[in-house]
Amino acid sequence: MGEKNGVVLRTFRALVEGADRKFARVRDVPAYGHVTSQQYFHKVFKAYTKLWKYQQDHRSELVESGLHRWEIGEIASRIGQLYFGQYMRTSEARFLVEAYVFYEAILNRRYFEGSKGFGKDLGVRFKELRFYARFLLVSLILNRTEMVKGLTDLFKALVDESKACFRETNFKEWKQVVQEIVRFMKVDTAFMNVRPLRYCAMFDSHQASLPYVARFHAKKVLKFRDALLTSYHRNEVKFAELTLDTFRMLQCLEWEPSGSFYQKQLVESNGNGVSTDHSGASGLIDINLAADMTDPTLPPNPRKAILYRPSVTHLIAVMATICEELPPDSVMLVYLSASGNAGRSNVSQMEGFQKSSKNKVSSQFSQEQSSSISESSSNDRGESTGYYDSYLWFGSRGNSVSNNLYPGDIIPFTRRPLFLIIDSDNSHAFKAGFAWCREGRDSCSTPFTYEAGIQEFI
Structure with a gap:
């Protein structure tokens, strides 16, 4: 019996190592753009499917060989992390619910409880802390x-x-995480007792009526498939890398499941002869879940790339990636929340920006920019409307122009249908027809006043 248990334990360890290697390859894959290694995601899920089933079938032998309960919890936590990663890449609610199921099972079955007390493994304690942080994020997005x-x-x-x-x-960083979630919940309390931010059939027009509305707005009907959400403010309310602004926009760009989605039941053995019910998802580790896991009455959620405090160059690069891969019949939504500056930049900043511009753009475009500066004037409130005074600030400190996002930076992306939301005290600077947009340039005025009926705008 001892020899058999040894073989089972070695097989289990080999499966864990193999699954962990595959997990490491997909963990840091960006949540935006075309993923060339999409097929590899299936391999990772397949590896964890095999591992999870093996530990279920040989639970008694593994426990006799010294397997700790926290090791089972770590596997389940990795699976939940995989599902959450797929949700962030696809915006499919079924993956978010699956992540919740695994995290809830870890909590209810107390897999990490053995790590408590003095003299325990510090590494195991960090695993438990990370589990709580991830479960909090999933529960927050699900509005639990x-x-x-x-x-x-x-x-x-x-x-x-x-x-x-x-x-x-030193647990200072973890104490800061606690402060973040407490502050987040305190600020968001005002929205807890009102209608959900997600589009809900009880409060909003049914999606079947949208094509009839769309035909009154545009000749070409577009589908809402991709969105980019980001915010950059000093001392902004956030939890992990999800700020309050992007959290609320994320909610607004998803459908509230009608109810049938959450009614699926699961009875799974916990290894001790006791059956546990899980509602909301299958609990099975399979990236290709059954068709009934997706609510057939609702259109798919648009994919959302959420950037946390990006640099201007990173933001533009992500916008370019999404725009390049946008289908011809689709529209992209961009939500930018950042501080603006209505005051004029100093001379050194102007000279530095002009010098760098000469190396990046044609002389004709540089002349047009210089002309737009000379045409700058004050608006009704007496604020300057020059090109270099109109920007969003994506920087933690200092006044470097490399932290400034100008309206002109967005013009190249208006070659495709674009729905732009500027949440800023300087949002008026991005309005069509402003001083930076010279009269007669169709590429400036047309895209920002573009109206399109969005067939699946949720």
Whole structure:
């Protein structure tokens, strides 16, 4: 029996190592743009499917060989992380619900409970802390308010206990994470008792009526497939890399499931002869879930690239990637939330920007920019409307022009249908017909006043 258990344990360890290697290859893949390694995602899910089934079939032998419960919890946590990553790449709610199912199972079955107490493994404690942080993020996006409150209390207690148990270790960063979720929930409390931010059939027009509305707005009907959401403010409310502004926009760009989506039941053995019900998802580790996991009454959610405090060059690069891969019959939504500056830039900034511009653009475009500066004037409120005074600020400190996003930076992307939302105190600078947009240039005026009926605009 001992030899058999040894073989089972070695096989299990080999499966864990193989799955972890595959997981490492897809963990940092960007959540935007065409993923060339999409086929590899299937291999990762297949590896964890095999691993999860093996530990279920040989649970008793593995426990006898010294398998710890937290190791099972770590596998389930990785699976939840994979599902959440797929949700961020595809915006399909079924993946988000699957992540919630695995995280909830870890919590209910107390897989990490054995890591508590003095003299325990610090590495295991960090795994448990990361689990709570990830579960909080998933619950937050799913609007499971009561679960978020309960997890916050447990998370705070765990951080306090960790500081007492591991006095040589600095848990300052984890304490900051606790402060972030507490602050986030406090600010967002005003929205908890009102209608959901997601589009809901109970409050909004049914999606079947949208084609009839669209035909009154445009000759060409476009589909809403991709969105880019980002915000950059000093000391902004956030949790992890999800700011309050992008969180609310994310909610607004998704359908609220009608109810049938969450009614699927699962009965799964927990390894101790006790059956546990899970509602909301299959609990099976399979990227190709059954068709009934997707609500057939609702159109698909648009894919959303969420950028946390990006540089201007990174933001433009992501916009270019999404725009390049946008289907011909589609429209892209861009939401930018950042501070603006209505004051004029100093001379050194102007000279530095003009010098760099000469190396990047043609002389004709440089002359047009210089002409637009000379045409700058004040608006009704007495604010300057020059080209170099009209921008969004994507920087943590200093006044470097490399942190400025100008209206002209967005013009190349207006060659494709674009729905632009500027959430800023300087949003008027991006209005069509402003001083930076010279009269007679169709490429400036037309795209920003473009109206399109969006067939699946949710």
